[in-house]
Amino acid sequence: MSDTSDDQGIPAPEGSADIIETDYVIGQDNIEKQIGPFGLDIHNPVFAISGLAVIVFVFYTLALPEQAGSVFSWLFDSVTKGFDWFFLGAANIFVIFCLLLIVTPVGSVRLGGADATPDYTYAGWFAMLFAAGMGIGLMFYGVSEPMSHFSSSIGGVAMGENGVRTDWAPLGGAEGNEEAATRLAFAATIFHWGLHPWAIYAVVALALALFSYNKGLPLTIRSAFYPILGERVWGWPGHIIDVLAVFATLFGLATSLGFGATQANAGLNELFGIPVSSTTEVILISAITAVALVSVLRGLDGGVKVLSEINMGLAFLLLVFVLLTGHTIALLTGFVDYLGAYLQYLPALSNPVGREDVNFMQGWTSFYWAWWISWSPFVGMFIARVSRGRTVREFIVCVLLIPSLVCVLWMSVFGGNAIQQVLNDGYTAAQDADLPVKLFKMLDVMPLASITSLIGIVLVIVFFVTSSDSGSLVIDTITAGGKVDAPVPQRVFWCVFEGAVAIVLLLSAGGLSSLQSMVISTGLPFTIVLLIMCWAIWRGLTAERRNT
Amino acid sequence: MFERIMVPVDLTHAERLEKALLCAADLAAHYGATVIYVGVTTEQPSAIAHTPKEYAEKLSAFAADQAALRGISTEAKAYASHDPSIDLDPTLLKAVGEVNADLVVMASHIPNIADHWWPANGGSIATEAKISVMLVR
Incomplete structure (x- = not known):
């Protein structure tokens, strides 16, 4: 049995007993070759299958754009509408599971073992998990989501002929009541960016970290399935799991890269009058990929970590700026008020069955849950990579609670300020603008607008660089x-490949949106994967306790 | 002339290091120096070890084997790195100072290891280290 080296009786990390005994040697299925000056060390067959599958799908959407479009949108509709109850229910389970881990004794198990010391400081760790997790979404939806819910809530309920609601308001809406509509809008927004998404990431990250650092299995998605599949995990079932993960990561990144280029282009147009065109977007994607390459070559510490910290600093400055020069008092009281509204509406918003607000539930919540889940292999694996040395309790608090609070703050300030502009100043440009431009319209009427808008664009671009870089790292490892x-x-190969896929899809009509539907559809099988992971985590953690 | 000879080793491919190991051992015997084997591992499980601690134990065992085999005095020093593909050079340079070496003997151009040292790892150590570096090919 393992040597117990602290008072809590948590097994020492490096003790032999908590290591899962397997004959599998990491890299035994790998092909190691020297091609010209470049060395190669790739898993057979995961590397080849993932690479080829990506190429086949890209060609399919290019060759038959209409057919692909309708197939993917059918898939998208059936997944988000037919399985809405499943997504909502599962996400609730993840939140409850994570909260339970904090209060139960297994919370004191340390990832990497009792003697492990954290690899990164809180600041560096937090910056990285935030930048990988949702940095870019905060830029895109910070103003636009609260604004959308506000508009639909104040519009109230509208019934269609067949008795199904046609409005997009969350829950019962708040017709004509500005204060109630604002509270409901923030409750709904925070619901989508708070505990639930971070619980999804936390489950994947914790499973990977536990089975890698404490059980000694390779850092890939399949390892979390060892308790269920046993040695078979090294064969085809494992290959399929890993290929799916690569697939979701690569397409998730490529589509986001495409949409990010769209937003950066909109911002540049707003600021410098640079035309919105696919040429500009291709240049942007190439530039983002080039910067990501530099970051890749500088490694984890010199690349992603440094960029993440710079970005967190910039984002914080922008937040403070909007807070101080905007409707300061209203924003500060709003933070507490909206947090209260979130807790108040949480039971109703997370209820998976018998809902009347179908448009909101399927079009927003179900879509978001599928999206977070399809991103979870990538973000989870990256979080796992940088989280060694933390206890489970510390891990959950920092991956679940703190990011949720930061999201509440961010949304309250950015969205809150835009809504205050509508309510108090009668300024509706942000309300009327297209999704990618809303942020810039909000900044437009504030002091130093050209500087803050520029910071906004830089933030969007750097968040994409960190995503592209950490994504390459994750795909390469798998x-x-x-x-x-x-x-x-x-790593360089995967980074360039992502950029190339994004450009090809951007240039083809409807390529990006059909692939986005595709990515979201992968959320369904992964939800099942995640539920199994919860069980595997529990088994893994309780085994650690018994070793005492 | 030399008292402490540092030899970077990759335990995964130890058999391919034979020439460098022999060379370092001969020099050590000649000058009565100590050979310090330096290994850099990942924090994640690798083919050679599940944990950095297990890696350090294997490296110590390797050093002890070499001492018995070649009749020289040896030490081992293991480093764990966040991202060894990139951080190998700086880690080895840090090791030069920390183990107080006055000569580095290292293998170069081994398939795959050459890639860890991309571009030309031995070369960059020779460029940046303040002490003598002998590359064995």
Whole structure:
């Protein structure tokens, strides 16, 4: 049994008993080759299958755009509408599971073992998990989402002929009542960016960290399935899980890269009058990929970490700026008020069955849950990579509670200020603008608008660089069978490949949106994967306790 | 002339290091120096070890084997790195100072290891280290 080296009786990390005994050697299925000056160390067959599958799907959407479009939108509709109850129910389970881990004794198990010391400081760790997790979404939806819910709530309920609601208001709406509509809008927004998404990430990250750092299995998605599949996890069932994860990560990144280029282009147009065109967007994607390459070559500490910290600093400055020069008092009281509204409406918003606000539930909530879940292999794996040395309790608090609070703050300030502009100043440009431009319209009537808008664009771009970089890192690790020290040219390959896929899809009509539907559809099988992970985590953690 | 000879080793491919190991051992015997084997591992499980601690134990065992085999005095020093593909050079340079070495003997151009040291790892150590570096090919 393992040596117990602290008062809590948590097994020592490096003790032999908590390591899962398997004959599998990391890298045993890998192909190591020297091609010209470049070395290669890739998993057979995960690398080849993922690469080829991506190429096949890209060609399919290019060759038959209409057919692909209708297939994917059918898939998207059936997933988000037919399984809305499943997504909502599962997400609730993840939140409850994570909260339970905080209060139960297994919370004191340390990732990497009792003697492990954290690899990163709180600041660096937090910056990285935030930048990978949702930095870009906060830029995109910070103003636009609260604004959308506000508009639909104040419009009230509208019934269609067949007795199904046609409005998009959350719950019962708040017809004509500005104060109630604002509270409901923020409750709904915080619901989508608070505990639930971070619980989804936390489950994946914790499963990977636990089975890698404490059980000694390779850092790839399949390892979390060892308790269920046993040795078979190294064969085809495992290959399929890993390929799916690569697939979701690569397409998730490529589509986001495309949409991010759209927002950056809209911002540049607003600020400098640079035309909105696919040429500009292709240049933007190429530039983002080039910067990401530099970051890839500088490694985890010199690249992603530094960029994440710079970005968190910039984002914080922008937040403070909007807070101080905007409707300060209203925003400060709003933060507490909206947090209260979130808790008040949480039971109703998270209720998976018997809902009347179908448009809101399927079009917003169900869509978001599928989206977070399809991103979870990527973000979860990245979080796992940087979280060694934290206790489970510390991990959950920092991955679940603190980011949720930061999201509440961000949304209250950015969205709150835009709504205050409508209510108090009669300024409706942000309300009327297209989704990508709302942020810039809100900043437009504030002091130093050209500087803050520029910071906004820089933030969007740098968040994409960090996503592209950390995504390459994750895909490379999975396609190298869990080896984190595979040759650097492989990372470069994946980084360039992501950029290329994004450009090809951007240039084809409807390519990005059909692929986004595709990514979201992968959320369904992954929800089942995540539910199984919860069980695996529980088994893994309680085994650690018994070793005392 | 030399008292402490540092030899970077990759335990995963130890068999391919034979020439460098032999060379370092001969120099150590000649000058009565100590050989310090330095290994850099990942914090994640690797082919050679589940944890950094297990890696350090294996490296110590390797050093002890070499001492018995070659009749020289040896030490081992293991480093865990966040991102060894990129951080290998700086980690080895840090090791030069920390183990107080006055000579580095290292293998170069081994398939795959050459890629860890991308571009030309031995070369960059020789460029940046303040002490003598001998590359064995």
